[in-house]
Amino acid sequence: MDLTVNEKRVLSVLAGKTSCTDAELAALLESPAESAVQWSHLCADRGLAVVEKQVEKTAKLTEEGEKYAAEGLPERQVLSVINGTIPMKELTAHPLSRIAIGWLRKKNWIIMDKGMVSVNHEAALKNLTADAKGTAELVKRGLAVIEETVSWTIKITPEGKALADAGLDLREEVGTLTRDQILSGEWKDLALRRYSVDKLPKRIYGGRVHPNQQILDEIRDLLFEMGFTEFHGSIVQNAFWNFDALYQPQDHPAREMQDTFHLAEELPLPEGWEQVREIHMNGGSTGWGGEWNPEISKKCVLRTHSTSLSIQHLAKNPNPPLKAFSISRVYRRETIDPTHLPEFEQLEGIVMDEGLTFGHLLGFFKEFFGRMGFEEVRFRPGYFPYTEPSVEPEVWVDGLGWVELGGAGIFRKEVTAPWGINCPVLAWGLGVSRVSMLRMGLKDLRQLYKSDIDWIRNSPARRV
Template sequence: MELTLNEKRLLVALEATGSVDAAVLAEKMDARREAVVQYANLAGERGLVDVDKHVSRRYVPTEEGRAYMEKGLPERQVLESFEETISMRDLQRHPLAKIAIGWMRKKGWIAIRDGVVEKTGTTAPGPDEAAFARLSGSGAIEDGVGVGDLVKRGLAIEEETVAYTVSITPRGRELLEAGLDLREEVETLTREQILSGEWKDLPLRRYDVTKLPRRAYPGKTHPYQRIIDEMRRTLFDMGFEEMAGGIVQSSFWNFDALFQPQDHPAREMQDTFFLGERWPLPAGYECVRDMHEHGGETSSTGWGGTWSAAKAEQCVLRTHTTSLSIQHLAANPEPPVRAFCIGRVYRREAVDPTHLAEFEQLEGIVMDEGVNFRHLLGFLKEFYAKMGFEKVRFRPGYFPYTEPSVEPEVYVDGLGWVELGGAGIFREEVTAPFGIEHQVLAWGLGISRVAMLRLGLRDLRQLYRSDVEWVRETPTYGGRR
């Protein structure tokens, strides 16, 4: 039987004792404990030793727990700080009141009536206090009644200790009695050893080429970020430049400049996060106001009614990145313009496996002489093809600021046709107030939905969790599927 030198040294170390802890073996062999466990597992596969794993758990105080050790749990300290009754106002002056009052009520130690706190007389220590007393006395305790409550409160944490006992088997003793060659093994041959033939008599180290190497987990980019970076590179390759802007926008840029009426449902509290700040309107806002009220100098009749400057000044967390597109066009009203933005947007959504209150959106615009609806569909098909979706189709859609409008869909095996965003040509009511005379192609794409399809996820929230195991196991694609 071919053994490594380390396996032989392990058997020799076990010769006298027969069974010993891995930490003791490590001292004898002048090696790390982890290395000795590895040698033992190799020898165990050959039936030469037995390796027994022992796991023990104990609980030690956290930093917060240590702060309470001398005087007791917060609720006990606060309870003992007053006589039978005390006003709530005076009780709240105690530095531990915020923590203690809730626990005292939960344990039935106090009753609160008309702003007065009164002891109930039922203040016997519970299992958690008994466990905390044991913890304070010894600094570490085994599992028991009340310990789980301390862990939930963040006053104690679990420590796990793993020990290994290595025992030599009869087969291992037979090898020892037969004698072992303990000469240092040669791992790498030199040129001189090969030319001279010396290598034939050297104790060469044996390698098992059928053994899989230990898994290595190098640092890598988060799968979701890889997809975002891929989209960015794709758009750069298609000749786009990147635009950016703040997540806080005035209602003027988020809604009014996009010809969204001031009484539109999307402006209501259930869809939008409104902020207390107000920003002044930009120069020339009157053109947008006139467009809303009567259509300005275009053939449109507008929305009618009276446009409110106060509503337009109110700030919101941006509900889409289209607010950045119109600002970019306002600053660059002459062609050619080809720009995109990848940014986070915010909406009041009920969080579930397919909806979040914040998510990433990709926005793209193209403005040039002679561009039309066919160019828009061509851009979208090209982009989706580069993202790995070969089958793309379009169906009519409606958006307040584009006409005509479409909703692109891609075909996914097992799911069928999946809608991935919206697109269209900016209406004249959007572009005219800013002196834009050429057609503007625009589209918005929910990146998270693309990521779910690419990564085979069923829950959108997985993209934002700190799940190291999922990041490790998710393959690193060379770009696209």
């Protein structure tokens, strides 16, 4: 067994004793007590010694407690001036009354009636010594503190005794060689310190990026590699951008596809809102028909999907080509359970160019999900008010089967025409929180947003 010279010294001292305190061991080793305890623990880790900890608690008076020990507690000092029955005004004139009255009442030592105060002699006599034995109460009042004294008892084990009796080389070990020792060959006669290279060093827990954020960053970097730019937008949107600009009618169940957080505030309509109104009333074949109320469009909501950011980005950048995405929080009135939360991340993407087809959209998903580690991808027909045709991509996950990850399609002309866009726009919205769950093997969406330090520490580092 490879021992350091200090561990050997500890065993040599303990071999001739039944037990030893840390102070005694430190004196025999001519070393600080802290070092003696540390070396003893190293021996204990090897099964060569037993280290026992003793903690002695003692109460010590504070400066204020010392004062009252000499003069008496405030309640006793004030009690001594009450002769018979006195007015409360006279009692409060005492310099310690502010502290004492509360304790006199708590101990039931006084009787207060109609502005007069008298001594409750029966209670006072009964509790005459109660304050003298109440250490916990003195600590609570700040009149005493509890001090702990830690000591250690060290004993050698039979294994340690056998090792010591067999003889230990107590020569000082050298951990660092000088140039002269190497050149002269002196190092050959030195006792070199042995190092255990098969033991892992102490783990250091530095700062870590949250596992969910790691995957969001990975998705962001992947889209940058694929030639996309990123856009952003406000959490609060008016109903115009969240619903109307996406061809969701004001009086139709399609607007209730997501339960919405409605706000009391309003935002003005943007330039070009008249074309959206015209599309709603008369666009396509006959539009949605009915009336279109601009006041409804001004009302604010927490965005229910980040597609509201996509259409705003298109309105500002109507000329092709364009490849852009957004990773942002969306908000819905969902019942919290293992697969639903009222807020979560959504990946929104748009590609605009001449000649784009539905096949390009499916090809993008195969490439994207393949790079994210999902080898099998399939597509199911879908329906969304603002895309046609529409599709729902699914990926195969062992143990779960096919899992749907979002919705996609080609923006309808009713969505793009008001902004002067005449070429196809591929669009999609993916639940990246679900992607994170699948990548990490989680079964509860809520775990993504918990501050579980052990989980964060032990999660694999992000792929670079």
